[in-house]
Amino acid sequence: MxxxxxxxxxxxxxxxxxxxxxxxxxxxxxxxxxxxxxxxxxxxxxxxxxxxxxxxxxxxxxxxxxxxxxxxxxxxxxxxxDHDPLDDLEHKDRAAIxxxxxxxxxxxxxxxxxxxxxxxxxxxxxxxxxxxxxxxxxxxxxxxxxxxxxxxxxxxxxxxxxxxxxxxxxxxxxTLDLAPDTPHKDQCGSCTACQDICPTNAFPAPYQLDARRCISYLTIEHKGHIPEEFREAIGNRIYGCDDCLAVCPWNKFASRTKEDAFLPRAELTAPRLADFLDLDDAGFRALFTASPIKRIGRDRFLRNVLIGIGNSGDASVLPKVTPLLEDESELVRAMAVWAVEKLEQRSQS
Incomplete structure (x- = not known):
């Protein structure tokens, strides 16, 4: 051939x-x-x-x-x-994944x-x-x-x-010698939508990313405490961030995936943040079997959830948060303190 x-x-x-x-x-x-x-x-x-x-x-x-x-x-x-992920950010009591x-x-x-x-x-x-x-x-x-x-x-x-x-x-x-394609022309033009929408200003310049400021990095790759300067900007994003992807004008040509494996599971379609607070390690592993979320572990996941809870302004969930002030994980305890402080401030205002 x-x-x-x-x-x-x-x-x-x-x-x-x-x-x-x-x-x-x-x-x-x-x-x-x-x-x-x-x-x-x-x-x-x-x-x-x-x-x-x-x-x-x-x-x-x-x-x-x-x-x-x-x-x-x-x-x-x-x-x-099947919908614009940016819409998920409007429901503060629910998780954006x-x-x-x-x-x-x-x-x-x-x-x-x-x-x-x-x-x-x-x-x-x-x-x-x-x-x-x-x-x-x-x-x-x-x-x-x-x-x-x-x-x-x-x-x-x-x-x-x-x-x-x-x-x-x-x-x-x-090892087959196949002629390479002609590269696709860069068609970003003068558009800066992806840079402008970033909640944490993670793009120091076009085509450059400072991962340390990126919500996807902070909620997935970062193993320690998320710096306080980024917590409010994270909003209800508990695993990753799609803002710069979702805002791209070229998505007008996009279509919904045909893969059932990529369609959202019911329990991960805008779930209530508070519903995750009871998860122990076994429950976390069972819920996220075969999911990429499983790799960050229960403690980092709850760290992210508690930041979302603190940003939700929903003081009615305080009774579910306070037990985590004594959690075995120092990472979880610290974010529970932050969440409680935020919710109490909201309830007193």
Missing amino acids: DEPNLKQAIEDKAREIGFDAVGFAPVTLTEREGARLRQFVANGENGDMGWMGERLEHRSSPQGLWPDVKSVIVLGTNYGP SVYARNRDYHDLVKKRLKQLARWLVETQPSEVKVFVDTAPVMEKPVAAKTGVGWQGKHTNLVSSEFGSWLFLGEVFT
Whole structure:
């Protein structure tokens, strides 16, 4: 099979398996991408994510990770929501959970499909392959931006003219030599909506993110106490933040995901914050089995919930909060103190 026909066959197979977008990337990135990563780490903007400072030579390009790779196949899976996530922020007594985390962990489904595509590729075109889905030192957004799948927006995430901001990414590295796509043109233009909406001013400049100020980082990756300067801005966001994604004008072309595994579970569709306060470790694990939320653990989850409770202004939940002042976790106790103080101030005003 000649190279153009092989690329078409790969795309057809990928779509048959269930992927919504397919692109072909080169195995090297420009010095600009590598320099941006090194500066990000040097400035400490990666916060607790120390792993980002490791193996920088591997992260700098696909070839740095695997010297034998000749081509990268970028696969996108649509996880578009059925409503505007910004609407969830209006209901202060209910939890706003990032769209990607309202059901099963996307890594499982995407990786299964990547392996299916890789097996087919090896069987039909003798070659070596490796698959990745946010689990290795791959700068997947800069790599994807080298294809026709989309471009890296001012919020640093990938934007698609077909799916807006709602694409899960995965990659198949192969020793097959496939011509890369013409990169998609950056179509952010003069728009600054994603930067303007950020509650914590996490974007020091277009195309730059200071993770230490990002609500997604603070509620998911950050292991300790969330700095007080960010707590009120977090509002009712208890796991991640979709503001910069949801506000993107390109979402007008987005469509709701067809994957049942990405549709929100009933119990994670605007749940009451107060309903989480009784969770012990076993209850937390049972509720979030197969969910990405499970990985932050019960204590960090309740830390986030208590910040949401404190911001809710609903003093009627004080009787459910006060027992947590004596919780075994120091992290939970501290946020319970903060929440009680906030609610009492509200009730006295």
